[in-house]
Amino acid sequence: MDENARYQVLRNDEDQYSLWPADLAIPGGWHAVGKAGSKQECTDYVDEVWTDMRPRSLRS
Numbered sequence: 620m621d622e623n624a625r626y627q628v629l630r631n632d633e634d635q636y637s638l639w640p641a642d643l644a645i646p647g648g649w650h651a652v653g654k655a656g657s658k659q660e661c662t663d664y665v666d667e668v669w670t671d672m673r674p675r676s677l678r679s
Contacts, residue, residue: 627655628664633674636665 625641629649637649638661645651654664671678 622658624658625655626658626661628652628661633676634669635672635674636669638662638665 626638627641628651629637629639629645630652631637631649636652638658639645639649641655654661
């Protein structure tokens with residue numbers, strides 16, 4: 620990952636998160652959550668909101 624690049628935060632249907640380069644098309648099965656910025660900003664956001672790492676299907 621390029622520390623100087625701009626990223627966006629993605630989430631899939633299992634409520635798992637990923638950082639993705641902001642200038643690339645979003646891959647199938649993933650959706651933008653509306654957070655974009657530096658790698659650190661996006662990582663901090665994910666650390667704040669992804670408190671249960673289990674996939675949604677295991678939490679149900």
